[in-house]
Every structure is written in structure tokens, then in C-alpha cells.
Amino acid sequence: CLGLMDARRDYLLRGAEVRALDLFERCARIRAFEERAAKAYDDGEIKLPMYLSLGQEFVAAACSIALPDVSVFVQHRCHSWMIAYGADLKGLADELRGRESGICRGWGGSSNLYLKNGNDTKVFGHDGLVGSQAMYGVGYAFASKKPTIIVLGDAACEEDYVLGAMGFAGTRKAPVLFVVEDNDFSILTRKSVRRNWSIQRIANDFGVMAWRSDGISEFVEELGDSPETRLTLPALIEVPVVRERWHAGTGIDKDTPDSYWPDYRAEMYDLDPETVVAIETMAIADAEEAWK
Numbered sequence: 001c002l003g004l005m006d007a008r009r010d011y012l013l014r015g016a017e018v019r020a021l022d023l024f025e026r027c028a029r030i031r032a033f034e035e036r037a038a039k040a041y042d043d044g045e046i047k048l049p050m051y052l053s054l055g056q057e058f059v060a061a062a063c064s065i066a067l068p069d070v071s072v073f074v075q076h077r078c079h080s081w082m083i084a085y086g087a088d089l090k091g092l093a094d095e096l097r098g099r100e101s102g103i104c105r106g107w108g109g110s111s112n113l114y115l116k117n118g119n120d121t122k123v124f125g126h127d128g129l130v131g132s133q134a135m136y137g138v139g140y141a142f143a144s145k146k147p148t149i150i151v152l153g154d155a156a157c158e159e160d161y162v163l164g165a166m167g168f169a170g171t172r173k174a175p176v177l178f179v180v181e182d183n184d185f186s187i188l189t190r191k192s193v194r195r196n197w198s199i200q201r202i203a204n205d206f207g208v209m210a211w212r213s214d215g216i217s218e219f220v221e222e223l224g225d226s227p228e229t230r231l232t233l234p235a236l237i238e239v240p241v242v243r244e245r246w247h248a249g250t251g252i253d254k255d256t257p258d259s260y261w262p263d264y265r266a267e268m269y270d271l272d273p274e275t276v277v278a279i280e281t282m283a284i285a286d287a288e289e290a291w292k
Contacts, residue, residue: 017271017272019065020268020271021268021271021275023058023061025279025283026057026061026064026083026084027057027061027264028279028280028283029089029283029286029287030053030060030061030079030083031057031261032283032284032286032287033079033083033092033093033283033290034052034053034054034079034080035054036284036287036290036291037052037093037291038052038245038250040093040097040291041250042250045097045291046110048096048109048110049111049248050096050248050249050250051076051078051079051111051247051248052079052244052245052250053078053079053080053081054243054245055183055241055242055245055259055260055261056077056080056183056241056242057080058219058264059080059219060080060081060083060084060085060151061084062219063084067147068085070147070149070177071123071124071140071141071146071148072124072148072150073123073124073137073150073151074113074123074124074125074126074133075126075130075131075151075152075153075181076110076112076126077181078111078113078123078125078126078151079092081123081151082103082115085122086122087103087113087115087123088103089286089287090289090290092113093290093291094106095108095109095113096109104125111125112125112126112127112128113126124140130153130155130156130159131156131157131158131159131161133150133151133152133156134150134159134161134162134165134166134178135162135164135165137149137150137165137176138165138166138168138169138174139165141169141175141176142169142174146175147175147176148176148177149177150176150177151179152179152180152181153180153181153183153186154180154181154184154185154186154191154199154238155187155191157180157199163202163206166178166202166203166208169206169208169234170203170207171206171207173207173233175233175234176208176234176235177234177235177237178203178208178210178235178236179236179237179239180199180236180237180239181239181241182238182240182241183240183242183243184240185243185247188247188253198212199238200212200238208235209232209235209236210235210238211236211237211238212240213237213239219237242256242257242258242259243256
């Protein structure tokens, strides 16, 4: 995993303020696109189910900064990961509208997206079976020896083949980082209703070093500012996020928790107000251009 460690060293050499604004820029870019996508959906431009990443932008954004040279296996809610790792916004907008000019030629929709980097696949899309990316990602990492991120939701962790893949990764020391985006819901059922165990405890029992982050600043710190041994692979990090819209679609559930975004945006504004306004203006302009 020397390449992974080198990337994290480069990340640490950058100033804290530069890193913070870089993260905000990537989050703002994702958020502006998703908000514009929601409008397109409400206007009838998007005909298929859509899974928005609003409320969890910072997870993919932080990973793409701290760990840029990894392969990524995503779940169905994957727009943030596509954008963070370099997807063309126009191509993604066209994909959501089912156009031939989309990044997957109109066949991927919202949930089955792939991202190429030259002849190599950077982001591997989901096939529709909840949690199947764990099997594919672990197999890929074990065979290729390449550092690999596998993105899971809290509900996907309950699938038997996810646990089997995680056990294999721990036993065979596959170079995998499981990133669990925990929004506490399986569609509308809370985690406390579904199970009485934690994925961190099970992962640790499998030999996969695991912990739970406490929020955006802690997650960024753990990815980039912690001792290198913290990310010895295989590892798992569970990150609390908010699903701001419906499981599929643009509605808002009545018991949706407050978004992290207003407080996070205010913190960045206090750091550098002119840069924050410029970043938001550019992100909105880029999103508008993509949806023309």
C-alpha cells in the first residue's frame, strides 16, 4: 500500500486552510449539481428513480482529496463519488436524462454508473444487488493488490455476502477501505429497529480495523491527519451522514435530521468569505451549464 501512504503524505504537506477550502470546493460542486438535478427531476426531465447524495457530499469529497489514486466500488447512491473522482458534469447530467451522450451512454441511470480514467475503470458501478460491491471490490483488491475503497450504506452491511467478503478481506489482508455512509435508514426503517449489533465490532472481529467517525471534521482528520498506521488496510470507517431527500426522489421525509451543510458553510465562510462566495458561484454556474 505504498502508493496510498505516499498520497496521504502529499495531503499532509498542504496547509490546513488550503485543504479545508479544497474540500469545501468539492462539496459545493457536488451539492450544486445535486440541487440542480433535483429541479430537473421535479420538472420531468429525469424519468427514472434518482438517488441524491445531498447530505453526504463530504465523504466522497474527502476521500478523493486524501486518497486520489484508488479504485472505488460504489453503491446505488453514487453521484457524489462520481463527481468527486472526476466525472464530467455534462456527461452525468445527460446520463440521468437517458441520453446517448451520457457517461454510460444513457444506460446507467442514477444508480449504475461507471467512471473511466483512460483505459482503466476508476469507479465501478453498482449492479442493483444491495451490498454486492463488497464481494466485487474485495475480489478486485485481493487479485490486483491495488488499494480499493468499497462504499456501503448502513443497510448494506446487513447483507450476508457483505459480511463474508469482509471476513475474507480480514483473513487475506486485502488492501480495502470500507467506507460506510450511515444515514440510519433502510428506506424508512431505522437502524435500531433492524439490528442490535455494530458493524465496527464485527469488522474488528474479522481482523478489519474499524472505527466510527463523529462527523465531517473528524472524518477528514482521520483520513489525512492521523498517524499512517490508522489506515493500515484492510480497514473500515463508519461515517454519520444525513439523507436530506427521499430514498429515491426529491421529497423530504418528515423526520429527516438537520443537514450538516449550514453550519459547515458558516465555518468555511468565517475562514475566507470571499473565496467561499467565489466557490459557490462557480459551482452553481458549472451545474447550470451541465444541465443546459
